[in-house]
Amino acid sequence: MAFKLFFFILLAPLLVRALEPVFNDDVLGLIVFKAGLRDPKAKLTSWSEDDNNPCSWVGVKCDPRTNRVSELVLDGFSLSGHVGRGLLRLQFLQILSLANNNFTGTINPDLPHLGSLQVIDLSQNSLSGPIPDEFFMQCGSLRVVSFARNNLTGQIPQSLSICQTLVAVNFSSNQLSGKLPSGIWYLRGLQALDLSDNLLEGEVPEGMENLYDLRVINFRKNWFSGKLPWDIGSCLLLKLLDFSENFFSGSIPESIQRLSSCSSLSLQGNSFAGQIPNWLGDLRSLEMLDISGNNFSGGIPSSFGNLELLEKLNLSRNEFTGSLPESLTNCIKLLAIDVSHNLLAGKLPSWIFKLGIQSVSLSGNRLSGSAEYSSLTSMEASNGGLQVLDLSSNEFSDVLPSDIGVLSRLQFLNMSGNHLLGSIPASIGKLKTASVVDLSDNQLNGSIPSEIGGVVSLKELRLQKNFLTGKIPSQIEKCSSLTSLMLSQNNLTGPIPAAIANLSNLQYVDLSLNKFSGSLPKELTNLSHLLYFNVSHNHLQGDLPLGGFFNTISPSSVSGNPSLCGSVVNRSCTSVHPKPIVLNPNSSNPIGSSSSPTHGHKIIFSISALVAIGAAAFIAIGVIAVTVLNIHVRSSVSRSAAPLELSGGEDYSCSPTTDPNYGKLVMFSGDADFGAGTQALLNKDCELGRGGFGVVYRTVLRDGRSVAIKKLTVSSLIKSQEDFEREVKGLGKIRHHNLVALEGYYWTPSLQLLIYEYIPCGSLYKNLHDGLGKSCLTWRQRFNIILGMAKGLAHLHQINIIHYNLKSTNVLIDSSGAPKVGDFGLARLLPTLDRCILSSKIQSALGYMAPEFACQTVKITEKCDVYGFGILVLEVVTGKRPVEYMEDDVVVLCDMVRGALEEGRVEECLDQKLLGNFPADEAIPVVKLGLICASQVPSNRPDMNEVINILELIQCPSEVQEELE
Structure with a gap:
């Protein structure tokens, strides 16, 4: 026995030396791998080739029984370079995760050949090229593979279906193209499949009924088309389905009603049509339902009230009619609801303000009447408070609630495009977290409350197209984050406060079409981020600021202020008035010398008087010339078109003439008169362009507004006057930020004109x-x-x-x-x-x-x-x-x-x-x-x-x- 013990002690060092190369194989592989990397944050400094094993190195884990490397996790280390072949020496590696780095090159097809590898995560890198087909040929024990967020191209390899051990596949956010492999549904053990954000196309093949364990399927943002697979409901364990942002059509497969475990269903941004089936409300595990951006029609099913776990509901951009069902009050966990841009009508349901909803968007519908805000306080108290409220582009005709300030967590408020009355409540100043307040295009009156300065997080203030009066409160300078200040088309008065110049983040300012007076503050030139500044059509005077944005400001942005001067408006500024000049026509003495009163009377003129006299003479000559030209033009125009006629109807403003022989001029709003006279409408010098339907000219209305006149050249094809007027009035009602507005028309049997808003930049x-x-x-x-x-x-x-x-x-x-x-x-x-x-x-x-x-x-x-x-x-x-x-x-x-x-x-x-x-x-x-x-x-x-x-x-x-x- 003693001999055996002695023999073992003698051989121990030899055994250790015999085993060292095995352990050093992992060391060698990792050192070779490191040699091909750039490590800007020195994350791998603990990796030393002198160590007997790498088990203490950063990012490395070993099996405690064998001291062989089992996990290599280097996520977020900012490493770059190639995924080198040195890793192939790690024969006992089970988990390889190199996510969120800057690795480049192609995917090494030999990685799955590592005998024990179960997880490969190369996501969020810069890998390129196709996924090698041989990668999945011998995938061994591979269970999870993620190449998400790279720059991979080509098709998904057909060999993917061979890798029967796979339970999770994530190829999202690449540039993969082509159709799905025909055998992809052979992966019977698959639990999660994410192919979102690629360029995949074609129809999704049938056969999903084989995937009994499937829990997640995400095909969002591809080019898939056709109908959804009818057998999708056979995947009874499915929890998340996302087919959004594709080109799917048809209806929702009925088999989906079997997915009782489904918690998230997104079909948004496709071409699905028809009515929403009532059974959708039986998917009681749903926490998120998004079917926005389709062609669904009909009413919103009352069965949605069964979705008691629902947190997010998005039905926007469809063609739903009717009203919001009262049954939704049962959705007690609802945090966000978006039904914007549908055809919903009726009143705003009171339950909107009773649930603990954080985001409400009902814009772009036909909701009308008075909104009930009686439960604002209770809404604020529940579930963290309302953060987004968008009721824009409806037909509400109420006043803003005086206690709107209780919504202290509100970040986005948009009630534009309604018929709201009354004034802006002072409590609006309590919306300290609001970044956007949009009350534009209503009928609000009164002044802008000075309390607006309390909205310290405000970035966009939009109050244009109302009837607001008074001054811009100087307290607005407290809104230091403000980037957009849009107050155009009101009745605001007084000077433009210099306090605006302290809003250093301002990018867009529109104060046009008001009644501002005084001069523009010189300090406005300090606004270094300014991209747009419009003060046209006010009563401003004096010099334009010099420097910064104002050196390149468009003339149209300051037009309609006759007393403004500067190079932009082509009007010089007089800063010093000269002394009077004494002229004596009977004296040969120099100016300023004495002369006898017997030689005549002194005539005293100032330079400004001389200029005025000269200008008057020039204008008189011009008037005579224009009159002669107009007489000539009137005689020629009268041969081709009747003059203008007054049109009845309280909805339109018309030309002030009652001669029944005149043509018919109708303006949908504003002044119907033309400052240059009707004969100057079609002045060839003012021609803007020609197209298939006519020639376009520019002219000026009596109020100083420029318009574009299209003379139609399809008179021989035009419908009757009744049909023409019906169609044109319909076009005149169309208003959109990205459409040219039709402002009016002119009709005679031989001449038809369409009057459009004038767009200045061509x-x-x-x-x-x-x-x-x-x-x-x-x-x-x-x-x-x-x-x-x-x-x-x-x-x-x-x-x-x-x-x-x-x-x-x-x-x-x-x-x-x-x-x-x-x-x-x-x-x-x-x-x-x-x-x-x-x-x-x-x-x-x-x-x-x-x-x-x-x-x-x-x-x-x-x-x-x-x-x-x-x-x-x-x-x-x-x-x-x-x-x-x-x-x-x-x-x-x-x-x-x-x-x-x-x-x-x-x-x-x-x-x-x-x-x-x-x-x-x-x-x-x-x-x-x-x-x-x-x-x-x-x-x-x-x-x-x-x-x-x-x-x-x-x-x-x-x-x-x-x-x-």
């Missing part, structure tokens, strides 16, 4: 192609133009108007850089929407016309506008015309961009004026969206609401959006 075509290199639209400006056009078109489609004639010359840019789509609805003035007539009228829209115009068997729908929009998107992004005529070739923009995309060089197509100053993660998806909209097949094009959703998601990361919600 057409999109001019801004893109006529700049001659002097100016260039930035990427942000281009993106906002695209988004604005989409919103304008979506509004037209919502009220069943097809534009038919979409092109860059019909999109105008206002002084704030916002796009306004014009010339909409003009096809309604034609006797029939005949293809031949339409094609002849809009033949100038070459390159924008959808192919269905040439096919008599294809119905013309809103999708033809979507095609034109797609071409516009490509034109805005590339700076190129839809069709370019070269010396010996014709280049079609759509084909050129599509070819570049297929060859992987789409960035070369972007406007060279941007000089690389654009975010590729926005620009490239926008280009792809433009190509989808310009698809040859109408059914493949999204509708404009879907386009808006896609653009907003391209612009804002999903995390930020969810945080805002």
Whole structure:
């Protein structure tokens, strides 16, 4: 026995040395892996090649029985480089997590060959290229794989279905394309599948009934189409279903009613239609239901009241009618409800203010009457208090509650676009956490309360289009975070307070169309972030500030102030009055010398008097000349058109004449008289442009407002006067921030004029192609133009108007850089929407016309506008015309961009004026969206609401959006 013990002691060092290479295999592998990395934060300093084993190293865990590396977790270490082959030495590794670093290169296909590997997490890196098909060929014991948030391309490998051990797959937020592998539902043990935020397309194959353990399926933000799989309800354990932001259509599969464990269901941003089934209210485990942005219609099911666990309900941007069901008062855990942009009517239900809701959005409906705010205090006391209240664009006709200040946690208040009466309550100053207060476009009166200074977190104050009086309170300077101050179209008076100059974060200021007087504070030049400042049509006087933003301010932003002076308004400022000059016509003495009174009388004039006399003489000559010209023009115009006639009707203002031989001028609001006379309406010197439906001129109303006059050139095709007036009055009611407003019309049998608001900065075509290199639209400006056009078109489609004639010359840019789509609805003035007539009228829209115009068997729908929009998107992004005529070739923009995309060089197509100053993660998806909209097949094009959703998601990361919600 003693001999055996002695023998063991003798051999022990030899055994240890024999085992050291095995342990050092892990050390060697990790050191080799580290050698290929950059470690800017020195996270791996504890990794030393002199150690016998790596079990004490940062990020490394070992199996205590064998001292072999079982886990390598280096998440968020800011490492960069390649995932090197050194890791292949870690033969006992079970968990490999390198998430949230800066690794580049392609995915190593040999990683799954590690015998014990169960988890691979390479998410949130910069890996590129396709997922290797051989990666899943021999996946061994692999259970979880995540490549989320990388730059992977290509298709999902068919070999994925071979890896039967998988329980969780996450390929989200890449650029994977193509269709789903046909055998993906063979992964019978799958519990979570996340393929969201990719470019996957086609229909989702059937066969989900095999996935008995599936709990999460997320296909959000792809290009999937067709109907949802009918057998989805067979996955009885499903808790989360997200098919949002795709192109699915049809109805909700009935099998979904079997998913009694489902807690989150999102179908938003698709093309689902029909009525919501009542059985949806039987999914009593639902905590989140989002079916917004579809074509659902009918009433909101009262069965929704059964969803007692519901926390978030979003039914916005559909076509729901009726009222909000009272049964929703049973949803006692509801925190957010959004039913905006539907066709709901009736009164605001009282239960809205009784539940502990934190976010309420009912905007863009037909809700009317007086809102009941009696329970505001109880609302504030429950569930943390209301944070978002949006009742905008309805028909409420109440006064603001005097105790609105009890909503002390309110962050967003929007009640614009209603018929609210009364004054702004002083208690508004208690909304200390509010960042947005929008009460614009109502009938509010009284003054802006000085207590507004108490809203210390305020970023946007919008009170335009009301009847407010009094001064801007100086206390507004306490709102130090303010970025937007919009007070236009009120009756505000007094000077513009210098306190505004202390709001150093201001970017947008609109004080136009008020009665402000005095001079502009010189301190305004200190506003270094100012992007827009409009004080037009007030009673301001004196010098314009010099310096900063005011060196480049648009003349239209200060127009309508006759006493303002400075180079911008082309009016000099006189600062010193000279001494009188003594003139003696009978004296030869120099000025100022003595002369005898017997030689004549002294005549004393000042320089200003001389200027006035000269100006008067010049004006007199001008009046005579204009009179002669007007007589000549009147005689010529009278041969082609009758003069203007008074139109009856209390809803419109009309020309002040009663001669029955005159034509008929109708203005939908404002003064009906033209300052230059009706004969100057069609002055060729004031011509703005020509299009398929007529010639456009600029003229001035009596109140100083500029308008654009379109002389229609389709008189031979125009309907009767009765039909014409009915259609035009309907167009005159359309109001949207991104649509050119129709202000009135003029009718005679031989001459028809349409009177539009005047947009100062010209057409999109001019801004893109006529700049001659002097100016260039930035990427942000281009993106906002695209988004604005989409919103304008979506509004037209919502009220069943097809534009038919979409092109860059019909999109105008206002002084704030916002796009306004014009010339909409003009096809309604034609006797029939005949293809031949339409094609002849809009033949100038070459390159924008959808192919269905040439096919008599294809119905013309809103999708033809979507095609034109797609071409516009490509034109805005590339700076190129839809069709370019070269010396010996014709280049079609759509084909050129599509070819570049297929060859992987789409960035070369972007406007060279941007000089690389654009975010590729926005620009490239926008280009792809433009190509989808310009698809040859109408059914493949999204509708404009879907386009808006896609653009907003391209612009804002999903995390930020969810945080805002």
